[in-house]
Amino acid sequence: MSDILKIENLTVAAEETELLHGVDLAVGEGETHVLMGQNGAGKSTLGSTIMGSPEYKVTGGKIIFDGEDITEESADKRAKRGIFLSFQNPVEIPGITLSEFLRNAAEQQTGKRVKLWDHKKKLAAAMEVLGMDSSYADRDLNVGFSGGEKKKAEILQLLILKPRFAILDETDSGLDVDAVKTVSKGIEEYRKSVGGTLLVITHNAKILEELSVDATHILVNGRIAKEGDGKLAADVLENGFEKYVGEEN
Amino acid sequence: MKEKTQVTDIDRSLYDFRYEEDESDFLEGGITPSIIEEISKEKNDPEWMREFRLNSLEIYNKTPMVNWGASIDGLDVDNIVTYIRPKTRMNKDWDSVPDNIKETFERLGIPQAERESLAGVGAQYDSELVYHNVREEVAKSGVVYTDLESAMHDPKYAELIRSHFMKLVPPTDHKFAALHGAVWSGGSFVYVPEGVKLDIPLQSYFRLNAKGAGQFEHTLIILEKNSYLHFIEGCSAPKYYEAGLHAGCVELYVAEGASLRYSTIENWSKNMYNLNTKRAIVEEGGKIEWVSGSFGSHVSYLYPMSILNGRGASAEFTGITFAGEGQDLDTGAKIVHNAPDTSSYMNTKSISKSGGKSTFRSAVVVNKNAVGSKSSVNCESLMLDRISRSDTVPVIDVKTDKCDVGHEAKIGRISDEAIFYLTSRGLSEEEARAMIVRGFADNVSKELPLEYAVEMNNLIGLEMHGSVG
Incomplete structure (x- = not known):
């Protein structure tokens, strides 16, 4: 299967400190990959850099999406190509409702007008999958949402925007068992209806059980230390990172 | 890495159009008693108004220039032609308005707005009303909506105007109030009888169209007991090379149990000095609601004031100010609690970008007799870049401890x-x-x-x- 995302020898710095020291990563179209690593290993840095965060500066290497070099591209252009990042800490935007924001984003991405009625229908259906109260549609984007509600709202965006490639940055962290189930259901729905590619950053055994994982990448100190199939993720969860950290050192 | 660049100048060209004025219409530039006499004669003022104007001019000459807040050094009042007479007199229907004036208004969308939901239009072109139309239902309800000059000559309202005109904002208030008293021209008079609740808003649209001309319109609104009115005031002016001055005056009288909503969007061109004075007095159980949007002008001083003069009277102020390059907008509100159990609520937002400066200035005064009063002030500022500026100057003057006064301010960047x-x-x-x-x-x-x-x-x-x- 052809690679939708290919990262070659990527080095990334923030405020003069190098955080990623030559990362190579390939993700095949339609696959589900898991990115694991200890706190501070650079997982979120990698996720945000793929999305085009101006906070991180690419100092070397390339990001190739769909065969095209997007290393210098702005986040909105990457979004239009079909890249999506579910934020670990979604930002609160007062005065813009979740519903109008999503309609606006959908219009920007497709370049087509989205009819209000159609939008509302789709939104209501997606919210039902996620067990979100319909009143959230008319609340200001993420404002006053609990941690769990914010994560659900991210998955809701995933379902509405239907990206080809989604990075889920600890979307399951800080959620109770039921919420993890709901989020997993949303991800499954995305896989089913869009057939998109996933790069999942997680520490959670539960969510891995729900997903059929094609590949696992372990990030240690800003480098990929180990790669394997779905079993590797399960092994890490059971036995910890230590032996991979050891291999790196 | 994508680099952020500075925010560019505002495209105001949409509003920057005007027609050539006829030179012959100008009176001489400076302000002398003989000019005031001439204005008074031209307007066919009653004798008391002629005296009022002359007296105001004397006060103007004696009052020092304001020396706080935004700089108005660029303003040379002596060279501002204060009075321009447009080519037409008042019109009641759109067809009889001259074409060039009509086109200006049509570009601002007035007739459409009127067709939609507005009860009457008093549109001011230069210094006189050229268009004035009150729908029949409004007139039938007993509401009077006319220009101040005509009303002064109507025996039914003459005394009412004389007893209210510049009583709330006396010419001694400040230099530009005195100037206003001397040269005021045009504006609206609204009278809402007891118990009448007008559910359609009245709108007046002011506009300046001659280079270097000041606009000194006066708005006088009187609400009798238990009445309701929503008045909308909007302004837009073309851009000029010389400094323009707007020193209007708004006086609002809200009787017992009455409720007045006063909405404004000001969008003067960026060379305008907007030194406007607005004031409301509210009696027992009455309510004043201000909604104020300030977008235009080079310099603005604008602080609508509410005097809560009867038990249970209340004031609400909602404002937004947007200061771009070259703009120094000093806006806010003042509230005086002068009776028990009065309440006030102020909620403002200001935005500055491209080196623009916006200052929020508020004053809440709670007098000794205002026992049991409540006041809440909330202001938020957003700066869009690092070269813009935002200041907050809240003043709270409380003379009784039996009240509840709160203030909250937030300043942030995107x-x-x-x-x-x-x-x-x-x-x-x-x-x-x-x-x-x-x-x-x-x-x-x-x-x-x-x-x-x-x-x-x-x-x-x-x-x-x-x-x-």
Whole structure:
């Protein structure tokens, strides 16, 4: 299967400190990959850099999406190509409702007008999958949402925007068992209806059980230390990172 | 890495159009007693008004220039032609308005607005009313909506005007109030009889169209007991090379149990000095609601004041100020609690960009007799870049301890994180910024009449357009 995302020898710095020291990563179209690593290993840095965060500066290497070099591209252009990042800490935007924001984003991405009625229908259906109260549609984007509600709202965006490639940055962290189930259901729905590619950053055994994982990448100190199939993720969860950290050192 | 560039100048060209004025209409530039006499004669003032004007001129000459707040050094009052007579007299229907004047108004969307929902239009072109129309139902309800000059000569209202005109804002208030008293021209008179609740808003649209001309319109609104009115005032002026001056005056009398909503969007061109004075007095159980949007002008001093003069009277002030390059907008509100159990609520937003400066200035005075009163002031400022400025100057003067007064201020910038979040969903950086600003302004635009909310949103879009390179 052809690679939708290919990262070659990527080095990334923030405020003069190098955080990623030559990362190579390939993700095949339609696959589900898991990115694991200890706190501070650079997982979120990698996720945000793929999305085009101006906070991180690419100092070397390339990001190739769909065969095209997007290393210098702005986040909105990457979004239009079909890249999506579910934020670990979604930002609160007062005065813009979740519903109008999503309609606006959908219009920007497709370049087509989205009819209000159609939008509302789709939104209501997606919210039902996620067990979100319909009143959230008319609340200001993420404002006053609990941690769990914010994560659900991210998955809701995933379902509405239907990206080809989604990075889920600890979307399951800080959620109770039921919420993890709901989020997993949303991800499954995305896989089913869009057939998109996933790069999942997680520490959670539960969510891995729900997903059929094609590949696992372990990030240690800003480098990929180990790669394997779905079993590797399960092994890490059971036995910890230590032996991979050891291999790196 | 994408580099952010500075926010560019506001495209105001939409509003920057004007027609050549006829030179012969100008009176001489300076302000002398003989000019005041001439204005008075031209207006066919009653004798008391002629005296009032001359007396105001004396006060003007004796009063020192304001020396606080934004700089008005660029203003040379002596060279401002204060009075320009347009080519036509008052009109009751649109067809009889001259074409060039009509075109100016049509570009501002007045007739459409009127067709939609407005009860009457008193549109001021230069210094005189050229168009004035009150729908029959409004007239039938007993509401009077006319220009002040005509009303002064109507025996039914002459005394009412004499006893209220510049009693709330006396010429001694400040230098520009004195100037206003001397040269005022045009404006609206509204009288709402006891118990009449007008559910359609009245609108007046002011506009300046001659180079170097000041506009000194006077708005006098009297609400009798238990009545209701929504009055909408809007301004837009073409751009000039010489400094323009706007020193209007608004006096609002709200009787027991009456309720008045006064909405304004000011969008003067960027060379205008907007030194406007607005004041309301509210009696027992009455209510004044101000909604104020300040977008234009070079320098603004604008602090609508509410005097809560009867038990249980209340005031609400909702304001938004948007200062771009070269603008210094000093806006806010003043509230005086002068009776027990009065309440006030102030909610303002200010935005500054491209080196613009916006200052929020508020004063809440709670007098000794205002026992059991409540006041809450909330102001938020958003700076769109590092060269813009935002100041907050709240004054609280409380003379009784039996009251509840609160103040909250927030000043912020648009975070890079928020921009990244929105751009990661496919919005361009410019759209992301505009969305954040619209969201920031949202609870103010909700207070505006629909067509004004649309206009404000368009203005924000216009101001934000080209804000990112």
